[in-house]
Amino acid sequence: MDMAFDDAARCLAELGHPHRLQIFQLLIKAGDTGLAVGEIQKELGIPKSTLAHHIAQLMAAGLMTQEREGRVQRCRIAAGKARAFVTFFVADCCEGLPGVELAI
16 A cells, blocks of 8 residues: 555644554554553543544544444554555665664
């Protein structure tokens, strides 16, 4: 999945907020199981309404998904989009800088 500059810029804009970046990182660490909204709220210690806003922004950018499981809203990273976003930056990393190598 290749990523266009406009799409990468949108992802950067959304991840430029500390809470959204924290949510993104938490979901990456959670893997396929994801996290319930309540778990994210407990980890970040922010009001539900604020968290809902940040989740909506990440979903609009395509960086995460959310689905209902009974009474729980489960959030997961959108793995394909996250992988494309990271690849966008590291694909040609440091090509023109001699002696600089990226270790991933």
